[in-house]
Amino acid sequence: MRRDQASRKARRARRVRLLSACSAVSAWIVVALVTVQAQPPQGRGGGRGQITSPRNAYPDRPAGDPAAIERGRALYSVNCAFCHGADTRGGDQGPSLLRSGVVLDDQRGELMAPVVQNGRTDRGMPKFAFSTEQIADIAAFVHTFRAAGYDESRQKPPSILVGDPRAGEAYFGAKCASCHSTSGDLRGIATKIVDEKVLQQTWLMPGGGGRGRGAASPVAPPVPTAIVTLPSGERIEGRVEHMDDFVIALMTADGSHRSVRTDSDAVKVDVRDPLQQHRELLRVYTDRDIHNVTAYLVTLK
Amino acid sequence: MTRSAKAFALQLAAAIALVLTVRASDGLDPAALLKPLSDSWPSYSGDYTGRRYSALKQIDQSNVKHLSLAWVAKLAGGPGNATGPALPPPFGPPPTSVGGEGRGDVVVAGQTTIKGSILEVNDVLYVTAPDNVWALDAHDGHELWHYFWRTKGGTHIGNRGAAMWGNYLFFVTPDDYFVSIDARTGKERWHKEAASFQQQYFLTSAPTTIGNHIIVGTGNDLDSPGYLTSYDPETGAQQWRFYTVPMNPGDPGLDTWKNIDAARHGGGHPWLPGVYDPEQHLYIFGTGNPTPAYTAQARGEGDNLFTCAIVAVNVDTGKMAWYYQTSPHDTHDWDSAQTPILVDGDFRGSGPRKMVLTASRNGYYFTLDRVSGERLVTSKFSDTVNWAKPDLNQRGQPVRDPAKDHDIAGALVSSANGGATNWPPPSFSPDTGLFYVPLSESFAMYYLTETDARGAMGLGGKEEIGVGSLGNYIIAIDPKTGKTVWRHKFRTAGAARGASGLLTTAGRLLFGGDVSGNFVAFDPATGRPLWHTQLGQVTNAPETYLVEGHQYVLVAAGDSLYAFTLN
Numbered sequence: 001m002r003r004d005q006a007s008r009k010a011r012r013a014r015r016v017r018l019l020s021a022c023s024a025v026s027a028w029i030v031v032a033l034v035t036v037q038a039q040p041p042q043g044r045g046g047g048r049g050q051i052t053s054p055r056n057a058y059p060d061r062p063a064g065d066p067a068a069i070e071r072g073r074a075l076y077s078v079n080c081a082f083c084h085g086a087d088t089r090g091g092d093q094g095p096s097l098l099r100s101g102v103v104l105d106d107q108r109g110e111l112m113a114p115v116v117q118n119g120r121t122d123r124g125m126p127k128f129a130f131s132t133e134q135i136a137d138i139a140a141f142v143h144t145f146r147a148a149g150y151d152e153s154r155q156k157p158p159s160i161l162v163g164d165p166r167a168g169e170a171y172f173g174a175k176c177a178s179c180h181s182t183s184g185d186l187r188g189i190a191t192k193i194v195d196e197k198v199l200q201q202t203w204l205m206p207g208g209g210g211r212g213r214g215a216a217s218p219v220a221p222p223v224p225t226a227i228v229t230l231p232s233g234e235r236i237e238g239r240v241e242h243m244d245d246f247v248i249a250l251m252t253a254d255g256s257h258r259s260v261r262t263d264s265d266a267v268k269v270d271v272r273d274p275l276q277q278h279r280e281l282l283r284v285y286t287d288r289d290i291h292n293v294t295a296y297l298v299t300l301k
Numbered sequence: 302m303t304r305s306a307k308a309f310a311l312q313l314a315a316a317i318a319l320v321l322t323v324r325a326s327d328g329l330d331p332a333a334l335l336k337p338l339s340d341s342w343p344s345y346s347g348d349y350t351g352r353r354y355s356a357l358k359q360i361d362q363s364n365v366k367h368l369s370l371a372w373v374a375k376l377a378g379g380p381g382n383a384t385g386p387a388l389p390p391p392f393g394p395p396p397t398s399v400g401g402e403g404r405g406d407v408v409v410a411g412q413t414t415i416k417g418s419i420l421e422v423n424d425v426l427y428v429t430a431p432d433n434v435w436a437l438d439a440h441d442g443h444e445l446w447h448y449f450w451r452t453k454g455g456t457h458i459g460n461r462g463a464a465m466w467g468n469y470l471f472f473v474t475p476d477d478y479f480v481s482i483d484a485r486t487g488k489e490r491w492h493k494e495a496a497s498f499q500q501q502y503f504l505t506s507a508p509t510t511i512g513n514h515i516i517v518g519t520g521n522d523l524d525s526p527g528y529l530t531s532y533d534p535e536t537g538a539q540q541w542r543f544y545t546v547p548m549n550p551g552d553p554g555l556d557t558w559k560n561i562d563a564a565r566h567g568g569g570h571p572w573l574p575g576v577y578d579p580e581q582h583l584y585i586f587g588t589g590n591p592t593p594a595y596t597a598q599a600r601g602e603g604d605n606l607f608t609c610a611i612v613a614v615n616v617d618t619g620k621m622a623w624y625y626q627t628s629p630h631d632t633h634d635w636d637s638a639q640t641p642i643l644v645d646g647d648f649r650g651s652g653p654r655k656m657v658l659t660a661s662r663n664g665y666y667f668t669l670d671r672v673s674g675e676r677l678v679t680s681k682f683s684d685t686v687n688w689a690k691p692d693l694n695q696r697g698q699p700v701r702d703p704a705k706d707h708d709i710a711g712a713l714v715s716s717a718n719g720g721a722t723n724w725p726p727p728s729f730s731p732d733t734g735l736f737y738v739p740l741s742e743s744f745a746m747y748y749l750t751e752t753d754a755r756g757a758m759g760l761g762g763k764e765e766i767g768v769g770s771l772g773n774y775i776i777a778i779d780p781k782t783g784k785t786v787w788r789h790k791f792r793t794a795g796a797a798r799g800a801s802g803l804l805t806t807a808g809r810l811l812f813g814g815d816v817s818g819n820f821v822a823f824d825p826a827t828g829r830p831l832w833h834t835q836l837g838q839v840t841n842a843p844e845t846y847l848v849e850g851h852q853y854v855l856v857a858a859g860d861s862l863y864a865f866t867l868n
Contacts, residue, residue: 052410054456054522057475058501090599090755095562099524099758104500123561147501149522149593149759157750157764160710197764200711201746205768224794243794244817245830262792263830269792279769282713282744283685290746291710 055150064140072141075134083125088145093124098147109139160197161295163288168296171289175281182300190298193218200294205278222274226250228260229268236260240271328468328484329422331512335579340847342421344574345462345507346726347844350643351576353728354805355845359852361808364867365822365832371853371866374442378413378433378860380405380449394444400480400489401432401451409457414840415857417462417507420470421846426855427465427484428862431457431475431505436487439848442864446487452476455503456522461573461724462507464515466534471515473504479517479530481537493537500525509574509584511616514540516584518571523759524592527570527608529584531619541619545569545588545607553621559601567600568592569608572638573724578655578671583613583622585643585657585671589636590628595707595763596749596756597632604629609637611659611669623674627661629698632706633688633747634760635662635720642729642736648677649781658780660727660738662720663688665699668780680783685715685742685771707747707763717745717767725802726842732809733825735777735786739800739813742771773816775800775828789828791816802842804854812854814839820856820863836863 051057077086083094088103090096097103106112113135119127130138172182180186193199198218201208207221228236228248236258238250248269249259262269273279329343338347339356346353360368381397413430420427425445426437432452436445455475463472469490470482479495482488496502501523509516514531521527527545532538546567547555558564568591575586591600591608607621609628614621627637641659648654648668657671664686668678679697689699705714719741727738744767751762776788791800793816801814811825820839822832836858843856854865 049406050408050410051454051457054458057454057456057503058498059454085755089753096599096755096758099566101497101500101525101565105497147523147758149524149757149761151757151761157748158709158752160748162710197711197748201766201768204713204746208768240794242817243792244819245792245815245821246819246833271792271794275769279771282715282769282771285713287704287708287710287712290713294710 055148060146061143064143068137068140069144070141071134072137072139075130075138076141079128080138088142097142098145103142104147106139106143109136112139112142157197160200160291161298163291163293163295165292165295165299167288168292168294171293172296175284176293179277186297186300188300190300196294196298199297200290203293203297204282204290205275208275224271224273226272227270228258228262229270230260231264231266243271327423329465329510331466331510334510341423342419342844342846343465344420344510345418345464346574346576346640347418349511349577349579350729351640351726352642352644352730352805353726353803353842353844354730354807356807357845357847357852358806358808359847360806360810360845360854360867362810362824362831365808365810367867368822368832368834368854368865369868370834371851371864371868372442373864374437374444374862376413376415376428376430376433376435376444376860376862378409378430378449380451381447395446395487397447397449398487398489399449399451400492401449401453401474401476402478403451403453403476405451407452407454409452411457413860414459415860415862416459416840418841419844419855419857419862420463420465421844421855422465422484424848425484426862427463427470428857429460429463429472429507430860431460434463434470434472434482434487436484437862439846439853442862448482448487448489450474450478450480453498455498455501456520458503459505460507461505464508464510466510466513466515469534471508471510471517471532471534473506473508473517475503475505477502477504479504479508479515479532479537481534491537493532495519495530496521497525506572507574509577510534511577511584514616516575516616518574518586520570520572520589521568522592524566525568526565527568527589529571529586529614529619531616543614543619543621545571545610545612546591547606554606557601557603557606559599559603563600566592567605567608568594569605569610570636570638572636573640576641576643576657577616578613578643581613581622581655581672582616583671584616585611585613585641587611587627587636587638587641587659587661589638590631590634592760593756593758593762594634594760595632595747596751596761597630597706598754599756600630602630605631609635609661609663611637611641611657611667611674613671613674625667625669625674625676626698627659627665627667628663628701630701631663632701633663633714634718635716637661637663639722639724640726642727643671644729644731644780646734656780658727658729658736660722660736660778662716662722663699664716664721665689666736666738666778666783667697668783678780678783680778682738682776682778682783682785683716683721683740683742685744686721687713687715707749709749709752711746711748713744713768714747715744716741717743718765719743719799723799725799728803728805728811728842729780730805730811730825732805732807733777734779734781735825736780737775737777737803737805737811737813737825739803740774740776740788741799742774744768744771773799775803775811775813775823777825777828787828789823789830793817798838801839801856804843804845806845812843812845812856814843814856814858818858820858834865 238252242249453476570589610626664683
């Protein structure tokens with residue numbers, strides 16, 4: 001991370017935190033999130049239901065006693081949150097508990113208790129004179145936070161609009177305008193594709209983007225065409241339906257299907273990939289070019 | 302008796318017992334694993350070199366066009382006919398033995414997919430998929446037994462195969478058990494907990510048999526330490542454990558992490574089996590990415606040793622002999638866990654060298670001296686890879702360009718997350734002196750989504766969206782120069798996916814699956830296809846073996862195994 005970028009990101013992160021601290025609405029959202037996390041979400045695998053992806057491969061903990069969770073929340077917020085963070089994800093002094101092996105392996109405070117009661121003085125953690133019951137309450141609260149590397153609940157993407165629209169317009173004129181027109185094929189593109197990230201993905205590679213896993217792209221990718229020249233001199237032209245090192249299958253203009261073996265040097269195959277320029281440009285763009293063009297295209301309402 | 306004489310007598314007795322155990326059986330003698338790959342396929346890579354080069358040459362360039370299907374075996378995972386077959390043998394399949402700690406209420410969606418190596422020992426094939434092991438007759442593919450493990454959960458992404466010692470088989474499960482089965486019956490001998498399920502480990506690797514050690518590597522996509530464990534094949538007792546990241550004050554590499562808490566959650570999982578140099582007693586393997594993978598600030602600015610490295614450990618002690626890091630401070634989840642390859646030979650006129658070769662997921666190729674760990678060659682084997690600065694550092698390592706980590710507004714990075722290459726194993730042919738590896742050239746936008754300064758866990762904190770492929774290839778690299786000698790680009794109009802793992806043979810053939818569902822034999826000197834057949838996507842690396850005088854080529858596509866021979 002470049003230094004200026006790093007400080008920009010840090011500023012943005014601080015702003016996000018400040019906003020959530022100041023806004024009553026955001027505070028409500030934080031409470032709601034904690035409440036949701038306290039209840040096992042549906043659809044997780046491992047011990048209950050289907051494993052369909054790494055996102056649901058591990059079982060949820062059984063729901064804890066709400067009263068114990070509330071007692072634990074109070075104890076945690078007073079005694080633990082300063083170092084380990086209000087959300088157990090760590091603070092300036094203490095490490096994240098969410099990924100701690102002790103916490104993950106713990107069931108009802110039995111593994112957390114020795115650490116809490118004895119401290120880890122070599123690492124700056126003091127002893128706490130809590131009873132076993134109190135530690136079980138703290139554990140019940142800590143276990144309401146789910147440890148996950150694939151945690152969609154934390155994916156609240158900030159705006160990606162950081163570019164300069166005028167620089168983007170100039171870049172568009174130089175690199176894109178030979179094929180595309182803002183009064184023609186791209187007229188109102190930002191009205192048709194409202195999500196700015198999807199818009200960015202779509203202009204980078206039409207049909208190749210779409211947000212997240214399995215999301216449909218707002219435009220269909222253009223299909224390659226090919227001209228096949230047989231040893232007899234016959235030329236077959238059409239949309240490519242299948243193509244590998246050995247066979248090409250085409251649909252010709254009259255709607256008929258032709259399949260030709262191509263594993264002979266006597267057969268010539270000339271493929272026209274309508275996205276070839278888009279592919280070549282991937283080697284050319286700077287990230288700033290991409291951000292600028294996106295900032296320009298979102299103005300095309 | 303003196304103390305040392307007593308110890309000697311005990312060792313001698315143990316050695317005799319070991320020899321008797323193995324000799325008394327018709328199973329696999331560990332000494333057979335020291336032989337170059339030929340009639341059978343007794344380990345993950347076939348032999349300890351990782352070359353996947355077989356001396357078999359009944360099938361060769363002159364007759365490969367006559368290669369045709371001998372048999373197909375479609376495998377069905379799950380508890381199956383655990384309560385007994387509908388029809389008694391030999392009319393129905395044999396019953397399934399069921400083990401496992403799960404309650405039987407976890408359904409794993411999706412079909413059985415074979416993504417690992419298949420052992421071939423004494424005319425029997427041993428095949429795995431997550432939670433499943435089968436024994437098949439190598440002549441005709443008919444099922445001899447099936448074992449099913451009732452899972453507690455865990456990521457069921459794949460299983461890379463079993464290991465064998467005498468008449469015992471060993472495999473690992475997604476819910477973190479190390480399981481031993483009697484290879485003659487398919488009945489479980491015992492199982493051991495090999496990693497913490499609560500910490501979200503999931504085990505996928507094939508164990509490795511070396512002498513009386515069975516070596517097992519971990520996998521995990523959360524923040525956890527990677528490690529190898531060596532087990533006793535008889536009892537399953539732990540012999541040693543080697544962590545790939547510093548775990549205690551004073552451990553080497555600790556100064557490359559922000560603090561010990563970061564190191565102990567630093568990843569570096571040995572996802573794939575390594576190779577073995579019997580002269581140096583070194584087990585040589587690759588390690589995975591550091592964690593958190595993308596939001597790296599919690600790891601500090603250092604190299605994060607020993608993640609993304611080739612590491613050599615003494616097989617008897619589990620102590621590290623040397624390491625070479627191929628991606629200092631990785632920020633893209635690009636493992637260096639690919640199985641390396643051992644080659645001996647002259648290196649640019651400097652005399653004979655014992656070398657180790659690896660093509661890393663980050664798009665860089667390395668030749669190292671495997672006695673010292675000294676780097677001999679670094680090259681970039683993908684033209685599109687753009688995450689590193691133009692110049693290597695003094696140690697020959699690529700230097701990351703922080704602007705290409707990720708960005709809130711998106712950073713255009715090559716490769717996409719899958720990398721320039723991935724787990725499908727490479728191959729080396731001594732006939733051509735070339736190293737063969739599948740290559741994908743792709744771009745993705747990497748967006749930072751976690752703005753909390755503390756970062757995310759595991760693979761979180763980013764959104765990564767592929768924006769285009771510039772081609773998929775098999776390439777041939779000269780290990781002495783690192784230069785690509787040829788590259789075969791697959792013609793395709795469909796979605797981009799990489800080629801399968803590879804096999805070379807003394808019949809001067811290179812086998813692999815292409816990106817369009819063809820299984821292909823290439824000329825290893827040029828990359829020209831010589832034979833092909835359409836199977837659907839090949840999902841493992843092809844293998845070869847000899848039964849009753851016939852050479853077979855064996856490959857998996859999804860839930861089915863296909864065996865080819867000269868009919």
